[in-house]
Amino acid sequence: MLDTLASLSGGFETVLTFHNIVLIFLAGIIGTVIGALPGLGPSAGIALMLPLTFGMPHASGLCLLTGVYMGTMYGGRITSILINTPGDAPAIITALEGYPMMCKGKGGLALGISAISSFVGGFFGLAVLVFFAPVVAEYAIFLGPPEYFMLMLVGLSTIVLLAGADVFKALIVTCFGFLVSTFGSDYISGHVRFAFVPELIEGVDFVAIIIGLYGLGEVFYNLERKIVLNLGKPNFGFSDYIPGKADLKEASAPTVRGSILGTFIGILPGAGATIATFLAYALERKLSKRPETFGKGAIAGLASPEASNNAAVPGSLIPLITLGIPGSGGTAIMLGALIMFGLQPGPLLMVQSGDVVWAMIAGLILANFFLLASNVLLIPLFVNLLRLVQKHLPSIVVGLCIVGAFSLNYGTFNIWIALIFGVIGYLMRKNDYPTGPFILAVVLAPLAENYFRQSIMLAQGSWSIFVSRPVSLTLVVFMVLVVCASIISKQFLRRRRVGTE
Amino acid sequence: MKISEIILLGGLSVFSGSLLWGSLDMPYSTDTTFGPGFIPLNISIALLALVGVVAVRAVLRSKRGFVAPQDTAAHGGDGGENSGVETLGAFMLGGAIVAIAISIYAMSYIGVLIPLGFLLVVLSWQFSGHGLLKSVVISLIVLAAIYLIFSIWLRIPLH
Numbered sequence: 001m002l003d004t005l006a007s008l009s010g011g012f013e014t015v016l017t018f019h020n021i022v023l024i025f026l027a028g029i030i031g032t033v034i035g036a037l038p039g040l041g042p043s044a045g046i047a048l049m050l051p052l053t054f055g056m057p058h059a060s061g062l063c064l065l066t067g068v069y070m071g072t073m074y075g076g077r078i079t080s081i082l083i084n085t086p087g088d089a090p091a092i093i094t095a096l097e098g099y100p101m102m103c104k105g106k107g108g109l110a111l112g113i114s115a116i117s118s119f120v121g122g123f124f125g126l127a128v129l130v131f132f133a134p135v136v137a138e139y140a141i142f143l144g145p146p147e148y149f150m151l152m153l154v155g156l157s158t159i160v161l162l163a164g165a166d167v168f169k170a171l172i173v174t175c176f177g178f179l180v181s182t183f184g185s186d187y188i189s190g191h192v193r194f195a196f197v198p199e200l201i202e203g204v205d206f207v208a209i210i211i212g213l214y215g216l217g218e219v220f221y222n223l224e225r226k227i228v229l230n231l232g233k234p235n236f237g238f239s240d241y242i243p244g245k246a247d248l249k250e251a252s253a254p255t256v257r258g259s260i261l262g263t264f265i266g267i268l269p270g271a272g273a274t275i276a277t278f279l280a281y282a283l284e285r286k287l288s289k290r291p292e293t294f295g296k297g298a299i300a301g302l303a304s305p306e307a308s309n310n311a312a313v314p315g316s317l318i319p320l321i322t323l324g325i326p327g328s329g330g331t332a333i334m335l336g337a338l339i340m341f342g343l344q345p346g347p348l349l350m351v352q353s354g355d356v357v358w359a360m361i362a363g364l365i366l367a368n369f370f371l372l373a374s375n376v377l378l379i380p381l382f383v384n385l386l387r388l389v390q391k392h393l394p395s396i397v398v399g400l401c402i403v404g405a406f407s408l409n410y411g412t413f414n415i416w417i418a419l420i421f422g423v424i425g426y427l428m429r430k431n432d433y434p435t436g437p438f439i440l441a442v443v444l445a446p447l448a449e450n451y452f453r454q455s456i457m458l459a460q461g462s463w464s465i466f467v468s469r470p471v472s473l474t475l476v477v478f479m480v481l482v483v484c485a486s487i488i489s490k491q492f493l494r495r496r497r498v499g500t501e
Numbered sequence: 502m503k504i505s506e507i508i509l510l511g512g513l514s515v516f517s518g519s520l521l522w523g524s525l526d527m528p529y530s531t532d533t534t535f536g537p538g539f540i541p542l543n544i545s546i547a548l549l550a551l552v553g554v555v556a557v558r559a560v561l562r563s564k565r566g567f568v569a570p571q572d573t574a575a576h577g578g579d580g581g582e583n584s585g586v587e588t589l590g591a592f593m594l595g596g597a598i599v600a601i602a603i604s605i606y607a608m609s610y611i612g613v614l615i616p617l618g619f620l621l622v623v624l625s626w627q628f629s630g631h632g633l634l635k636s637v638v639i640s641l642i643v644l645a646a647i648y649l650i651f652s653i654w655l656r657i658p659l660h
Contacts, residue, residue: 052650054657055656168551168554168555168558169555171547171551172510172513172548172551172552172555175517175544175547175548175551176513176516176517176548178540178544179516179517179520179541179544179545179548182520182540182541182544186537188534188537189528189531189536189537191527191528191536191537193523193524193527193537193541194520194523194541216601219597220594220597220598223590223593223594223597223628224590224591224593224594225590391629391631392625392629392631392639392643394624394625394628394629395621395624395625395629395639395640395643396643398601398620398621398624399617399620399621399643399644399647400647402601402604402605402613402617402620403613403617403647403651403657403659406608406613406657406659407651407657410657410658411609412605412606412608412609415605415608416605419598419601419602419605422598423598424509424512426594427505427506427508427509427512428509430503430505430506431503431505431506431509433509445540449540452535453534453535453539454534456533456534456535457533457534460533461533461534
């Protein structure tokens with residue numbers, strides 16, 4: 001416990017510089033704006049910010065990315081409540097209760113309550129992250145290649161959860177991700193694979209892929225559909241955002257329940273914030289003495305999912321930091337960012353780069369406080385900023401994507417890659433092919449392949465190594481459980497959705 | 502199956518087919534472990550098989566749809582107006598992609614900023630439907646912000 005607190009204070013020492021404080025504050029605001037923009041969720045936010053981290057110290061770069069990640073969770077609720085258009089998937093449930101409140105003239109109250117619930121959820125998740133992650137990491141350093149390989153497989157097995165309605169489509173994009181990841185030098189044999197041009201010797205740049213897939217792909221989709229935002233002219237007085245005592249009392253118990261649920265759902269690989277919000281909403285409706293008020297502006301139905309989606313962010317960072325398993329699309333990109341920074345995600349991360357990890361956690365705690373303040377004080381500014389840029393969004397996003405891709409190696413090759421994946425992203429979105437499994441495969445497949453081949457080498461060609469070691473066998477069982485739980489929870493959610501409708 | 506899905510699956514098939522062909526030249530296994538050709542070969546075959554499954558499934562579904570045309574009407578698809586709007590949207594999208602491709606090509610010769618500026622104006626004017634003057638002003642503001650952040654702050658050579 002004392003060691004943990006000492007490490008955390010070390011993280012704060014790194015983070016508490018003028019440069020980092022400004023950076024974290026801006027990251028929160030940028031994340032809030034991105035989260036509020038329909039279609040641009042956490043994955044797109046992190047992807048767009050990734051090029052800005054080049055040349056930054058690792059701790060600052062990670063603070064920027066996690067700040068944006070946390071900010072998108074705060075921001076997603078704004079357009080949900082104001083115009084019934086969720087900024088990202090976890091904010092879908094927020095619209096169910098937030099928009100009816102808006103229609104009743106309580107939009108300001110909905111924004112205020114959701115901001116406070118988000119803060120409490122985020123804070124609870126961070127507390128669990130601070131005290132739970134070192135415990136997991138302590139035991140995780142004893143793992144070898146077979147266990148690493150099984151961990152990667154556990155991560156990949158979460159594709160079932162990210163799959164959406166059609167598992168075949170998810171499997172297709174997963175295989176595609178695997179193949180994209182095979183370009184470039186093979187680390188085991190040194191063989192260069194599919195380097196059709198010299199730039200491909202190092203493989204296809206992950207950042208260029210996600211810039212194209214999420215940034216350009218989204219612009220292309222909106223351009224074809226002629227989707228133009230119409231945020232209207234909300235006119236709130238500042239006092240509207242501060243909830244009264246009675247409202248806070250009504251929101252308190254659901255917020256606590258949502259925080260606990262969100263954190264633990266976030267820890268489960270592949271589950272993530274969206275599932276957490278659906279479960280939190282279902283739980284509140286079940287526990288409510290007046291379930292008939294749900295869907296008509298129930299404060300409990302707004303507070304609990306909002307707390308849960310923010311709690312899921314630090315929750316999903318626990319398996320990422322300690323085991324190298326991304327729990328969501330956003331953390332899959334974070335995993336790529338860690339690799340890009342030259343850090344080694346997995347059990348050794350907290351041992352070899354503990355200072356950077358603790359600085360990132362300290363940055364997240366700071367970001368959570370900044371986000372509460374900015375989301376209460378700056379809501380009118382956010383709303384007007386969104387209204388200002390909404391009609392020029394395609395140009396802004398294309399500009400950022402092109403310059404971001406150029407920054408990767410100061411050449412046009414990665415811009416072409418981004419354009420190609422932009423078209424692929426558009427085609428995937430248009431035909432309901434999920435992007436989450438693709439990203440997961442691109443990130444995890446090279447690691448899984450290396451660990452797999454190392455394990456087979458270690459066992460001199462025998463496959464029994466994966467079941468003869470206790471930890472590896474446990475992970476095999478866990479993977480089976482994850483797949484089964486994913487299928488069961490999907491069935492559960494489907495029934496719940498039908499019930500809600 | 503929509504044309505866009507056929508393009509996607511066709512592209513994936515060509516991609517996996519070419520990697521399958523390329524992986525045949527790589528060692529599949531060594532004395533102690535699997536070689537660099539193991540993953541590309543097996544995954545390419547798996548991808549081709551999955552594309553085949555989805556294509557066959559789509560064909561079977563479309564046959565069912567042909568037998569019961571009321572199914573399509575129930576989903577609000579009478580073709581006509583919607584397909585016209587979709588075609589226009591597809592042309593717009595194609596134009597935007599060509600404009601981006603031309604500006605990327607120009608960037609290899611004259612730097613990023615000038616072609617990007619032109620691209621932003623074209624996107625705003627022709628594809629987002631703003632007036633020319635407004636497009637130029639907004640593009641200049643965006644370009645200035647990009648220049649400040651990337652060129653001045655992060656020292657990335659954009660020109």
